[in-house]
Amino acid sequence: MKYAITAKRDNINSHCDIHFARASFFAIYDNQSKEIKFIENEFRNIPERAGPSVVKFLSSLKTNVIVSTEFGEKIKNILDSEKIGMVIINDNKTTIKKIIEIIENKKE
Amino acid sequence: MARPKNLRKIENPPQIKGYQQVGGKNTQDAVIINLEEYESIKLCDHLSLTQEEAAIKMGVSRPTLTRVYSTARKKVAEAFVLGKNIVFEGGKVYFDSDWYKCGNCNSLFNNYMHLSKPMCSLCGSLSITPIN
Ligand SMILES: [Zn+2]
Numbered sequence: 310m311k312y313a314i315t316a317k318r319d320n321i322n323s324h325c326d327i328h329f330a331r332a333s334f335f336a337i338y339d340n341q342s343k344e345i346k347f348i349e350n351e352f353r354n355i356p357e358r359a360g361p362s363v364v365k366f367l368s369s370l371k372t373n374v375i376v377s378t379e380f381g382e383k384i385k386n387i388l389d390s391e392k393i394g395m396v397i398i399n400d401n402k403t404t405i406k407k408i409i410e411i412i413e414n415k416k417e
Numbered sequence: 418m419a420r421p422k423n424l425r426k427i428e429n430p431p432q433i434k435g436y437q438q439v440g441g442k443n444t445q446d447a448v449i450i451n452l453e454e455y456e457s458i459k460l461c462d463h464l465s466l467t468q469e470e471a472a473i474k475m476g477v478s479r480p481t482l483t484r485v486y487s488t489a490r491k492k493v494a495e496a497f498v499l500g501k502n503i504v505f506e507g508g509k510v511y512f513d514s515d516w517y518k519c520g521n522c523n524s525l526f527n528n529y530m531h532l533s534k535p536m537c538s539l540c541g542s543l544s545i546t547p548i549n
Contacts, residue, residue: 374526374529374538374539376524376539385514385527386426386476386511386513388529389511389512389513389514389527389529390511392529392530393529394526394527394529394530394538395526395527395529395538396524396525396526396538396539397524397525397526398524399523399524399525400523408539411522411539411540412539412540414540415539415540415541
């Protein structure tokens with residue numbers, strides 16, 4: 310499974326970012342290869358349709374699940390149609406490292 | 418792009434793939450009911466919503482709903498009267514997924530794979546509760 314986790318900065322001690330489409334970075338984590346990659350969100354400052362643009366981009370990376378502390382109101386329909394899952398983290402002080410640990414302990 | 422504007426929202430896919438007629442002759446004949454037509458019958462006839470309410474649920478205009486619903490009923494009638502099978506297939510739709518709260522890692526997640534036994538997308542836990 311491929312996870313895209315919103316990140317404030319480009320390292321694993323960074324907090325999960327608040328706004329999905331306006332996140333600074335995405336931590337792309339593959340729980341099969343254990344590879345983690347930080348990608349700058351180049352759509353974060355575009356005035357319109359940042360959400361759909363980010364979804365298209367993450368979908369092209371074959372993302373299965375997006376992890377964030379918040380999602381825009383209209384984004385769920387688009388993600389549902391792309392069959393990409395959403396996870397909302399309750400605590401915005403959660404670090405990328407912690408989220409990856411939770412995924413790692415997953416029983417599959 | 419993500420999705421065309423005229424895409425309809427469907428709450429859940431049908432539980433079966435269709436119906437087979439009993440005792441008729443041309444056992445291969447079938448009418449195809451697409452998923453938006455299926456949803457219109459479900460909402461208007463099974464759940465007794467008004468056409469107005471059904472249109473809002475599916476995210477389409479009232480005239481579009483009326484047209485889809487009327488086609489759906491004609492197809493059901495055709496199957497009944499002419500002894501045809503019914504196949505549920507296709508349509509410009511997406512499935513609205515349900516939200517859950519995980520009792521283990523405390524996150525919220527949607528059942529985007531439409532699993533009958535959903536598990537947390539993050540930690541894999543089955544101790545989850547539906548929210549809405
Ligand atoms: Zn969980």
